[in-house]
Amino acid sequence: MQDDHMAAGLVGLLLVAVAILVPLAGAVAAALAIRRRGRAARLAMAGCLVMLPGPIMSAVGTAVRLEPLMRTVGTSMAAHVLTAMTLPFHLVGFGLLLAGALAGPARPPLPQSPTPAEPH
Template sequence: MTDYRTVGLIHLFIAGVSVLTPLIGAVVAGTHIRRRGRNARLAMIGCLVTAPGPIVLVLGAGIGLDSLFAGVEPLVALSVVSAISVLFQLAGLVLILAGALTEPARPAAYQAPYPYAAPFHVYPTDAPPGH
Protein backbone atom coordinates (compact mmCIF):
# COMPACT_ATOMS: atom_id res chain seq x y z
CA MET A 1 0.00 0.00 0.00
CA THR A 2 1.34 3.43 -0.93
CA ASP A 3 1.77 5.94 1.83
CA TYR A 4 0.55 9.12 0.12
CA ARG A 5 1.72 11.36 2.93
CA THR A 6 5.32 10.22 2.44
CA VAL A 7 5.04 10.59 -1.33
CA GLY A 8 3.60 14.09 -0.85
CA LEU A 9 6.47 15.10 1.44
CA ILE A 10 9.04 13.78 -1.02
CA HIS A 11 7.32 15.70 -3.81
CA LEU A 12 7.31 18.86 -1.68
CA PHE A 13 11.02 18.44 -0.94
CA ILE A 14 11.85 17.99 -4.63
CA ALA A 15 9.72 21.01 -5.54
CA GLY A 16 11.46 23.10 -2.87
CA VAL A 17 14.88 22.15 -4.19
CA SER A 18 13.69 22.90 -7.75
CA VAL A 19 12.66 26.41 -6.71
CA LEU A 20 15.59 27.18 -4.39
CA THR A 21 18.34 26.07 -6.79
CA PRO A 22 17.79 28.86 -9.37
CA LEU A 23 17.34 31.41 -6.59
CA ILE A 24 20.67 30.42 -5.08
CA GLY A 25 22.20 30.65 -8.56
CA ALA A 26 20.79 34.17 -8.92
CA VAL A 27 22.37 35.21 -5.62
CA VAL A 28 25.74 33.74 -6.62
CA ALA A 29 25.61 35.41 -10.05
CA GLY A 30 24.62 38.69 -8.39
CA THR A 31 27.71 38.61 -6.22
CA HIS A 32 29.90 38.35 -9.33
CA ILE A 33 28.34 41.19 -11.32
CA ARG A 34 31.14 43.60 -10.46
CA ARG A 35 33.84 41.23 -11.72
CA ARG A 36 32.00 39.54 -14.59
CA GLY A 37 29.72 42.40 -15.70
CA ARG A 38 27.19 41.64 -18.40
CA ASN A 39 27.79 37.87 -18.28
CA ALA A 40 26.90 37.59 -14.60
CA ARG A 41 23.88 39.82 -15.16
CA LEU A 42 22.62 37.50 -17.92
CA ALA A 43 23.16 34.45 -15.71
CA MET A 44 21.32 36.09 -12.81
CA ILE A 45 18.35 37.03 -15.01
CA GLY A 46 18.37 33.49 -16.42
CA CYS A 47 18.18 32.02 -12.93
CA LEU A 48 15.31 34.33 -12.00
CA VAL A 49 13.43 33.40 -15.20
CA THR A 50 13.97 29.69 -14.45
CA ALA A 51 12.57 29.89 -10.91
CA PRO A 52 8.83 30.21 -11.80
CA GLY A 53 8.91 26.98 -13.86
CA PRO A 54 8.68 24.56 -10.93
CA ILE A 55 6.26 26.88 -9.14
CA VAL A 56 3.86 26.72 -12.11
CA LEU A 57 4.16 22.94 -12.20
CA VAL A 58 3.58 22.48 -8.47
CA LEU A 59 0.71 24.95 -8.29
CA GLY A 60 -0.88 23.52 -11.42
CA ALA A 61 -0.85 20.03 -9.95
CA GLY A 62 -1.64 21.22 -6.42
CA ILE A 63 -4.70 23.30 -7.27
CA GLY A 64 -6.12 20.47 -9.25
CA LEU A 65 -6.00 19.99 -12.95
CA ASP A 66 -9.70 19.20 -13.10
CA SER A 67 -10.59 22.67 -11.85
CA LEU A 68 -8.17 24.34 -14.25
CA PHE A 69 -9.19 22.38 -17.31
CA ALA A 70 -12.76 21.18 -16.80
CA GLY A 71 -13.43 19.73 -20.23
CA VAL A 72 -10.02 18.20 -20.92
CA GLU A 73 -8.52 14.87 -19.94
CA PRO A 74 -6.13 15.01 -16.95
CA LEU A 75 -3.13 13.88 -19.02
CA VAL A 76 -3.68 16.68 -21.53
CA ALA A 77 -4.08 19.20 -18.70
CA LEU A 78 -0.84 18.00 -17.08
CA SER A 79 0.92 18.28 -20.43
CA VAL A 80 -0.23 21.89 -20.84
CA VAL A 81 0.97 22.84 -17.35
CA SER A 82 4.27 21.04 -17.98
CA ALA A 83 4.72 22.86 -21.29
CA ILE A 84 4.25 26.22 -19.56
CA SER A 85 6.81 25.21 -16.95
CA VAL A 86 9.28 24.09 -19.61
CA LEU A 87 9.00 27.46 -21.38
CA PHE A 88 10.24 29.22 -18.24
CA GLN A 89 13.05 26.72 -17.81
CA LEU A 90 14.19 26.89 -21.44
CA ALA A 91 14.17 30.70 -21.50
CA GLY A 92 16.23 30.75 -18.31
CA LEU A 93 18.64 28.16 -19.66
CA VAL A 94 19.21 30.20 -22.82
CA LEU A 95 20.01 33.29 -20.72
CA ILE A 96 22.34 31.33 -18.43
CA LEU A 97 24.17 29.85 -21.42
CA ALA A 98 24.39 33.28 -23.05
CA GLY A 99 26.02 34.60 -19.88
CA ALA A 100 28.39 31.66 -19.62
CA LEU A 101 29.44 31.34 -23.25
CA THR A 102 29.75 34.93 -24.43
CA GLU A 103 33.11 36.61 -24.25
CA PRO A 104 33.47 39.01 -21.34
CA ALA A 105 33.46 42.69 -22.21
CA ARG A 106 36.89 44.23 -22.42
CA PRO A 107 37.66 46.94 -19.93
CA ALA A 108 37.76 50.48 -21.27
CA ALA A 109 41.15 51.81 -22.32
CA TYR A 110 42.98 53.78 -19.68
CA GLN A 111 42.70 57.53 -20.09
CA ALA A 112 44.87 60.05 -18.36
CA PRO A 113 42.97 62.21 -15.89
CA TYR A 114 44.05 65.39 -17.75
CA PRO A 115 44.46 65.78 -21.51
CA TYR A 116 47.71 67.75 -21.07
CA ALA A 117 51.06 66.03 -21.18
CA ALA A 118 52.83 68.63 -19.06
CA PRO A 119 51.99 68.90 -15.38
CA PHE A 120 50.14 71.95 -14.15
CA HIS A 121 52.23 74.63 -12.46
CA VAL A 122 50.82 76.15 -9.34
CA TYR A 123 51.64 79.79 -8.86
CA PRO A 124 51.33 81.35 -5.43
CA THR A 125 48.55 83.88 -5.26
CA ASP A 126 50.14 85.97 -2.50
CA ALA A 127 53.22 86.91 -4.54
CA PRO A 128 53.49 90.52 -5.68
CA PRO A 129 52.58 91.05 -9.37
CA GLY A 130 55.39 90.98 -11.87
CA HIS A 131 57.73 88.73 -9.91
Template sequence: MTDYRTVGLVHLFIAALSVLVPLAGAVVAGTFLRRRGRNARLAMIGCLVTAPGPVVLVLGTGFGLDTVFAGADPLVALTVVSGIATLFHLAGFVLILAGALGAPAAPAALQAPYPYAAPFHVYPTDAPPGPQGH
Protein backbone atom coordinates (compact mmCIF):
# COMPACT_ATOMS: atom_id res chain seq x y z
CA MET A 1 0.00 0.00 0.00
CA THR A 2 1.31 3.44 -0.94
CA ASP A 3 1.74 6.06 1.73
CA TYR A 4 0.49 9.14 -0.13
CA ARG A 5 1.68 11.52 2.57
CA THR A 6 5.28 10.37 2.06
CA VAL A 7 4.94 10.55 -1.71
CA GLY A 8 3.53 14.06 -1.37
CA LEU A 9 6.43 15.17 0.82
CA VAL A 10 8.98 13.74 -1.61
CA HIS A 11 7.20 15.52 -4.47
CA LEU A 12 7.23 18.78 -2.51
CA PHE A 13 10.96 18.35 -1.78
CA ILE A 14 11.74 17.77 -5.46
CA ALA A 15 9.61 20.77 -6.47
CA ALA A 16 11.38 22.96 -3.91
CA LEU A 17 14.76 21.90 -5.27
CA SER A 18 13.54 22.60 -8.79
CA VAL A 19 12.84 26.20 -7.77
CA LEU A 20 15.80 26.77 -5.45
CA VAL A 21 18.52 25.53 -7.81
CA PRO A 22 17.76 28.14 -10.53
CA LEU A 23 17.51 30.85 -7.87
CA ALA A 24 20.93 29.83 -6.53
CA GLY A 25 22.22 29.96 -10.11
CA ALA A 26 20.86 33.49 -10.46
CA VAL A 27 22.70 34.54 -7.29
CA VAL A 28 25.96 33.01 -8.53
CA ALA A 29 25.57 34.65 -11.95
CA GLY A 30 24.81 37.95 -10.23
CA THR A 31 28.12 37.81 -8.39
CA PHE A 32 29.91 37.67 -11.74
CA LEU A 33 28.11 40.64 -13.31
CA ARG A 34 31.06 42.99 -12.91
CA ARG A 35 33.60 40.53 -14.39
CA ARG A 36 31.51 38.83 -17.07
CA GLY A 37 29.09 41.63 -18.00
CA ARG A 38 26.45 40.73 -20.56
CA ASN A 39 27.10 36.99 -20.38
CA ALA A 40 26.46 36.83 -16.64
CA ARG A 41 23.36 39.00 -17.05
CA LEU A 42 21.95 36.59 -19.65
CA ALA A 43 22.69 33.61 -17.42
CA MET A 44 21.08 35.31 -14.42
CA ILE A 45 17.94 36.18 -16.39
CA GLY A 46 17.84 32.62 -17.74
CA CYS A 47 17.92 31.23 -14.22
CA LEU A 48 15.15 33.57 -13.13
CA VAL A 49 13.02 32.59 -16.14
CA THR A 50 13.54 28.89 -15.39
CA ALA A 51 12.43 29.15 -11.74
CA PRO A 52 8.64 29.63 -12.31
CA GLY A 53 8.38 26.44 -14.40
CA PRO A 54 8.12 24.03 -11.45
CA VAL A 55 5.81 26.43 -9.63
CA VAL A 56 3.40 26.40 -12.58
CA LEU A 57 3.58 22.63 -12.73
CA VAL A 58 2.98 22.09 -9.00
CA LEU A 59 0.26 24.70 -8.67
CA GLY A 60 -1.37 23.68 -11.93
CA THR A 61 -1.56 20.01 -10.98
CA GLY A 62 -2.37 20.65 -7.33
CA PHE A 63 -5.08 23.25 -7.63
CA GLY A 64 -6.28 23.85 -11.11
CA LEU A 65 -6.66 20.74 -13.26
CA ASP A 66 -10.28 20.01 -12.49
CA THR A 67 -11.38 23.65 -12.17
CA VAL A 68 -9.60 25.21 -15.14
CA PHE A 69 -10.03 22.21 -17.42
CA ALA A 70 -13.50 21.12 -16.30
CA GLY A 71 -14.57 19.74 -19.66
CA ALA A 72 -11.22 18.24 -20.67
CA ASP A 73 -9.67 14.87 -20.01
CA PRO A 74 -7.24 14.99 -17.02
CA LEU A 75 -4.40 13.74 -19.22
CA VAL A 76 -4.96 16.60 -21.67
CA ALA A 77 -5.04 19.08 -18.79
CA LEU A 78 -1.80 17.70 -17.39
CA THR A 79 -0.20 17.93 -20.83
CA VAL A 80 -1.19 21.59 -21.18
CA VAL A 81 0.20 22.48 -17.74
CA SER A 82 3.40 20.53 -18.47
CA GLY A 83 3.73 22.35 -21.79
CA ILE A 84 3.48 25.74 -20.07
CA ALA A 85 6.14 24.71 -17.55
CA THR A 86 8.34 23.41 -20.38
CA LEU A 87 8.18 26.81 -22.10
CA PHE A 88 9.67 28.40 -18.98
CA HIS A 89 12.42 25.78 -18.89
CA LEU A 90 13.27 26.12 -22.58
CA ALA A 91 13.34 29.93 -22.53
CA GLY A 92 15.59 29.91 -19.46
CA PHE A 93 17.84 27.25 -20.95
CA VAL A 94 18.28 29.27 -24.16
CA LEU A 95 19.20 32.37 -22.15
CA ILE A 96 21.68 30.42 -20.02
CA LEU A 97 23.28 28.96 -23.13
CA ALA A 98 23.44 32.41 -24.75
CA GLY A 99 25.28 33.69 -21.68
CA ALA A 100 27.62 30.71 -21.53
CA LEU A 101 28.45 30.53 -25.22
CA GLY A 102 28.51 34.26 -25.98
CA ALA A 103 31.72 36.08 -26.74
CA PRO A 104 33.45 37.24 -23.58
CA ALA A 105 33.10 40.89 -22.74
CA ALA A 106 36.04 43.13 -23.52
CA PRO A 107 37.98 43.99 -20.40
CA ALA A 108 37.26 47.45 -19.06
CA ALA A 109 39.86 50.11 -19.66
CA LEU A 110 42.09 50.81 -16.70
CA GLN A 111 41.35 54.07 -14.95
CA ALA A 112 43.41 56.25 -12.69
CA PRO A 113 42.56 55.75 -9.03
CA TYR A 114 41.51 59.41 -8.82
CA PRO A 115 39.77 61.39 -11.54
CA TYR A 116 42.35 64.19 -11.25
CA ALA A 117 45.87 63.22 -10.35
CA ALA A 118 47.77 66.41 -9.56
CA PRO A 119 51.53 66.27 -9.88
CA PHE A 120 53.50 66.23 -6.66
CA HIS A 121 55.37 69.45 -6.04
CA VAL A 122 58.70 69.42 -4.27
CA TYR A 123 59.18 72.52 -2.24
CA PRO A 124 62.68 73.74 -1.34
CA THR A 125 62.20 72.85 2.29
CA ASP A 126 61.36 69.28 1.32
CA ALA A 127 64.49 68.77 -0.72
CA PRO A 128 67.22 66.60 0.81
CA PRO A 129 70.39 68.41 1.73
CA GLY A 130 72.76 68.79 -1.14
CA PRO A 131 76.51 68.25 -1.20
CA GLN A 132 77.19 71.64 0.46
CA GLY A 133 75.11 70.75 3.50
CA HIS A 134 72.14 73.00 2.83
Protein backbone atom coordinates (compact mmCIF):
# COMPACT_ATOMS: atom_id res chain seq x y z
CA MET A 1 0.00 0.00 0.00
CA GLN A 2 2.87 2.38 0.82
CA ASP A 3 4.40 1.73 -2.61
CA ASP A 4 1.11 2.68 -4.29
CA HIS A 5 1.05 6.03 -2.49
CA MET A 6 4.67 6.69 -3.42
CA ALA A 7 4.06 5.80 -7.08
CA ALA A 8 0.95 7.99 -7.18
CA GLY A 9 2.89 10.86 -5.63
CA LEU A 10 5.69 10.53 -8.18
CA VAL A 11 3.24 10.40 -11.09
CA GLY A 12 1.48 13.47 -9.71
CA LEU A 13 4.80 15.28 -9.35
CA LEU A 14 5.73 14.40 -12.94
CA LEU A 15 2.40 15.69 -14.24
CA VAL A 16 2.73 18.95 -12.33
CA ALA A 17 6.30 19.38 -13.57
CA VAL A 18 5.16 18.92 -17.18
CA ALA A 19 2.22 21.30 -16.65
CA ILE A 20 4.64 23.96 -15.38
CA LEU A 21 7.52 23.35 -17.81
CA VAL A 22 5.45 23.37 -21.01
CA PRO A 23 4.19 26.98 -20.61
CA LEU A 24 7.68 28.02 -19.52
CA ALA A 25 9.19 26.48 -22.64
CA GLY A 26 6.49 28.15 -24.74
CA ALA A 27 7.26 31.54 -23.19
CA VAL A 28 10.97 31.10 -23.93
CA ALA A 29 10.28 30.03 -27.52
CA ALA A 30 7.95 33.00 -28.02
CA ALA A 31 10.50 35.38 -26.50
CA LEU A 32 13.10 34.14 -28.95
CA ALA A 33 10.69 34.75 -31.84
CA ILE A 34 9.71 38.32 -30.91
CA ARG A 35 12.09 39.91 -33.42
CA ARG A 36 10.71 37.80 -36.28
CA ARG A 37 7.05 37.60 -35.31
CA GLY A 38 6.54 40.86 -33.40
CA ARG A 39 3.13 41.30 -31.79
CA ALA A 40 2.09 37.68 -32.39
CA ALA A 41 5.05 36.38 -30.40
CA ARG A 42 4.37 38.86 -27.60
CA LEU A 43 0.78 37.63 -27.37
CA ALA A 44 1.94 34.01 -27.34
CA MET A 45 4.51 34.73 -24.63
CA ALA A 46 1.90 36.53 -22.53
CA GLY A 47 -0.48 33.60 -22.98
CA CYS A 48 2.12 31.13 -21.78
CA LEU A 49 2.99 33.27 -18.77
CA VAL A 50 -0.69 33.73 -17.87
CA MET A 51 -1.18 29.95 -17.97
CA LEU A 52 1.71 29.34 -15.58
CA PRO A 53 -0.03 30.12 -12.25
CA GLY A 54 -2.77 27.53 -12.94
CA PRO A 55 -0.71 24.37 -12.35
CA ILE A 56 1.22 26.09 -9.56
CA MET A 57 -2.04 26.90 -7.74
CA SER A 58 -3.24 23.36 -8.32
CA ALA A 59 -0.03 21.89 -6.91
CA VAL A 60 -0.06 24.15 -3.87
CA GLY A 61 -3.73 23.42 -3.26
CA THR A 62 -3.09 19.71 -3.46
CA ALA A 63 0.01 19.97 -1.27
CA VAL A 64 -1.97 21.52 1.58
CA ARG A 65 -4.31 18.56 1.22
CA LEU A 66 -7.37 20.74 0.63
CA GLU A 67 -8.60 19.84 4.13
CA PRO A 68 -10.21 23.19 4.90
CA LEU A 69 -11.83 23.21 1.47
CA MET A 70 -12.98 19.61 1.86
CA ARG A 71 -14.60 20.44 5.19
CA THR A 72 -16.37 23.41 3.62
CA VAL A 73 -17.67 21.98 0.32
CA GLY A 74 -17.21 18.23 0.77
CA THR A 75 -14.59 15.81 -0.44
CA SER A 76 -16.05 15.20 -3.89
CA MET A 77 -16.41 18.93 -4.67
CA ALA A 78 -12.96 20.04 -3.45
CA ALA A 79 -11.14 18.97 -6.63
CA HIS A 80 -13.77 20.68 -8.77
CA VAL A 81 -13.45 23.91 -6.80
CA LEU A 82 -9.67 23.80 -7.27
CA THR A 83 -10.13 23.22 -11.00
CA ALA A 84 -12.57 26.13 -11.19
CA MET A 85 -9.99 28.36 -9.47
CA THR A 86 -7.32 27.52 -12.05
CA LEU A 87 -9.62 27.61 -15.09
CA PRO A 88 -9.44 31.41 -15.67
CA PHE A 89 -5.65 31.19 -16.04
CA HIS A 90 -6.01 28.50 -18.69
CA LEU A 91 -8.81 30.25 -20.57
CA VAL A 92 -7.16 33.68 -20.69
CA GLY A 93 -3.78 32.13 -21.55
CA PHE A 94 -5.33 30.06 -24.32
CA GLY A 95 -7.11 33.16 -25.65
CA LEU A 96 -3.82 35.04 -25.82
CA LEU A 97 -2.09 32.10 -27.50
CA LEU A 98 -4.90 31.89 -30.03
CA ALA A 99 -4.72 35.64 -30.67
CA GLY A 100 -0.98 35.28 -31.26
CA ALA A 101 -1.50 32.39 -33.64
CA LEU A 102 -4.18 34.23 -35.60
CA ALA A 103 -2.33 37.56 -35.71
CA GLY A 104 -1.11 38.57 -39.11
CA PRO A 105 2.54 38.33 -39.98
CA ALA A 106 4.86 40.98 -38.64
CA ARG A 107 5.27 43.88 -41.04
CA PRO A 108 8.68 44.08 -42.59
CA PRO A 109 10.54 47.24 -41.70
CA LEU A 110 10.03 50.09 -44.13
CA PRO A 111 12.97 50.56 -46.47
CA GLN A 112 15.12 53.50 -45.51
CA SER A 113 15.71 55.95 -48.30
CA PRO A 114 19.31 56.97 -48.55
CA THR A 115 19.88 60.42 -47.17
CA PRO A 116 21.41 62.76 -49.68
CA ALA A 117 24.90 63.86 -48.86
CA GLU A 118 25.06 67.33 -47.45
CA PRO A 119 26.86 69.84 -49.63
CA HIS A 120 30.05 71.19 -48.21
